Amino acid sequence: MHKEPIIGIDLGTTNSCAAIVEDSGNVKLIPYKGGEYTIPSIFAIDDKGNELIGFEAKRQWQLNPRNTVYGSKRLVGVNYSSEVVGTMKKAVAYNMRAGTKNDVTLDVGKKEFSLQEISAKILGKIRDVASNYLKTPIKRAVVTVPAYFNDRQRQSVKDAGKLIDLEVVRIINEPTAAALAYGVGKTLKEKVVIYDLGGGTFDVSIIEIRDRVFEVKATGGDVFLGGIDFDNAIIHHVLKDFAAKTGIDLATDPVAMQRIKDLAERTKIDLSAREEVPFNIPFITMTAQGQPLNIEMKFTRKMLEQLTNQLVDRTLQMVARVLVDSGLSTKDIDEVMLVGGQTRMPVVQDRLTKFFGKPPSKGVHPDEAVAIGAALYAHSLEDNTNLRIQLLDVIPMAIGLERGDGGFHVVFPRNASIPNAKQLLATTSIDNQTELAMRIYQGDHDTVARNDLLGEFTFSGIMPAKAGTVNVEIIFDVSVEGILTMRAKDPATGREMKTTVRVTQS
Template sequence: MHKEPIIGIDLGTTNSCAAIVEDSGNVKLIPYKGGEYTIPSIFAIDDKGNELIGYEAKRQWQLNPRNTVYGSKRLVGRGFGSEVVDTMKQVVAYNMRPGKQSDVILDVGKKEFALQEISAKILGKIREVASNYLKMPIKRAVVTVPAYFNDRQRQSVKDAGKLIDLEVVRIINEPTAAALAYGVGKGLKEKVVIYDLGGGTFDVSIIEIRDRVFEVKATGGDVFLGGIDFDNAIIHHVLKDFAAKTGLDLATDPVAMQRIKDLAERTKIDLSAREEVPFNIPFITMTSQGQPLNIEMKFSRKMLEQLTNQLVDRTLQMVARVLVDSGLSTKDVDEVMLVGGQTRMPIVQDRLTKFFGKPPSKGVHPDEAVAIGAALYAHSLQDDTNLRIQLLDVIPMAIGLEKAGGAFHTVFPRNASIPNAKQLLATTSMDNQTELAVRIFQGDNELVARNDMLGEFTFSGIQPGRAGAAQVEITFDVNVEGILTMRARDPASGREMKTTVRVSNA
């Protein structure tokens, strides 16, 4: 082994895993005890105050739902007031509240945690498993994120690494990592669609592979669409059915909800292989007279497809948009790759087969491709590597400024290639103005209010003069990881100021 290997980490919404390229050049998933390769992305504190991560956290989830955190990747880099947080509040048992910068704080077992800290705990667990397996300390990693993560969400993954002294050498997009797992070392010349429907997020990227060059043509997605939503469709149906039969609402009982959640996920998985399965939970609750009540129903694959049809539709609308953005037609696509556990659902494969006129490829393992691609990329960054990979990626949504009247001025359009830099000249709008405030947003809406604010940038010390007399030269720089840095310069005085857009508020 090298002195200091860089591992690849797939930090998933529901499960995480890691991989490494061995000296022989083989890529190996790092096994967890018991032979599993994935670790549930779950953090909990038990009643004795012990911190549990992964399987240990998952095992006690039913009995301790309020102090068990799952799906937290969906909340990363989000403001407390956002729609995403509102939706999550309705389905999780753990408590969320606004932090000082209107970010999200979680209360778990009498302690409070920022979301980066939860991500850091899961990263720490993966590192510990990898260190034990490789029998050496791990200090560096390439970590993947959904292609549709914005600047703030990417920044928070880097921050999570800092909290545990893990250097996140590079952040790469999950679909791009999957394309690496499929294409490295095969001398391909292909255009591939990566359809990545995981536990919490959906991404689709169109990538042109030219041997060792992987060029992303266009990307799109929804960081609020994934397997959890398919589970929730089953859960809502069960709750509605039970309330209709008994007049009782189980949604307020966290332990009952946890039992329903567990069975919903199992039922969804079973229906990928079978046409019908029973959905039975004994003694789910009591009547007011103390009579035990059971849930007894059947679930068919047809029912599940009806309940989740609009979720599958949403993914295909995004596929269509990304094709248009890339300038390609379905005929130009050589292969469609499926990534993420939710792509095992037969209807997803059927609909994609109809859409592209050919069945999806079995060229990558849906649960392992992202970690393998991250490890290959990590290996290509090492000093003594003979593997050179060139990644040409894009930003998932436009980055721009607020113009007068709340309009959005685009600096980088969506799917602009990265790394990328642009320069703008800004002028003062009032007489004797000595400060210039610039507010930066990311999103695809023409109104800034509909986009995510990345931060505010104030350049002071401008020479007072007439409105429009002073000019400030602003340089925007998006690096290979999709993270934005800004520099402002006053040509009159030569003063310069630089910042990575730090978020002041959400």
């Protein structure tokens, strides 16, 4: 008897989705009650202390904005001191503060939660929906992450699975999963661009498909660019317009903000099909004299395009960079795939058509491709599978160590293929030194201060001797999931040294 199935999970910033390959070989999205295939990635605690996840959390969001957590994927594995946190604080009503490891802790309904716990709640909900639908317990999953997630963010997703006893068998990149959804079973020989603009993150990957081999040539992205930012551009415009007309700043009123947020998202979606839509919210607030005030405006598609122009520009600059990294020109690209709900915006499609000289392909469903690809990959890992897929992926940004002058010594360059291992020979710098400490960073900048600190590795058990006479061989190993492990040995004796890793936070 084979083990219970492995499902594929797309753990998204705004919506999540799961899929499975059935015994017949067909891929099936796992439906939620009411026939929906996606579950909002929202967690809340209501005034009675009940935990709500998904649609239940979304339904009460307007009335309970302070205890409703959304967009939390943007904070996973992030330092509390980073810019991302400052930007998020302005945009959300829930409270965040520094955790013990200078990570982010959220206060929700008189309790505190780490980001891993929030991710675990959402993963748990998806697993329960899948278990109920498949009538079998689900204990293993392939979970997708943005290609541009760093080592710590990837590790956080694995840890979230551990919290609920869900074995994350493999983490794969979202654009790579979408390429699998497009290419598996088609015996293709193509170079494709996956342009993935989701709710909270943007990725672009160039992938060469040779039948069942999916080789990522280059990848890039921005984990702080997505549909939420297009909504925020509308919200910002509405607040400015209302303040100019009435002198009232609605940004300090969480319930008013929530009503504006909801309508902003609806307006953005409507403008993909229409040229103009009304933006009306009755009784948004009161004057000092107790007169009710309404928001009454019109939005045109042109206005939305002007407000979000620089967001689309940022994605295309990244597409250009990734093309250069891959050594390919636009003429070498056979297909451009669109993934993520925000790619439904007509201007995104127009700009890509101009950039590549041909319209994007309709070969994958923008909301479902990532979960489908994850399920196909999960199926290829099963014991009794007849599907063999070879994934050759890359790391999204360089990994290296701090040099004495604060410079960045690159061990693995950006777009280095994974799995990958490198050896470095280090030596002691003071007499009778018995420990060697190294700070490891990941990022695209020349100075470590601008990159993310992954941790501080201390190797102990070095033979005490004169400075420079003892060598230590350090092996850096990046797994197929883009996660780094390190070990050190004494080349003279071949003895492995003890490593302690402090994921120190800057």
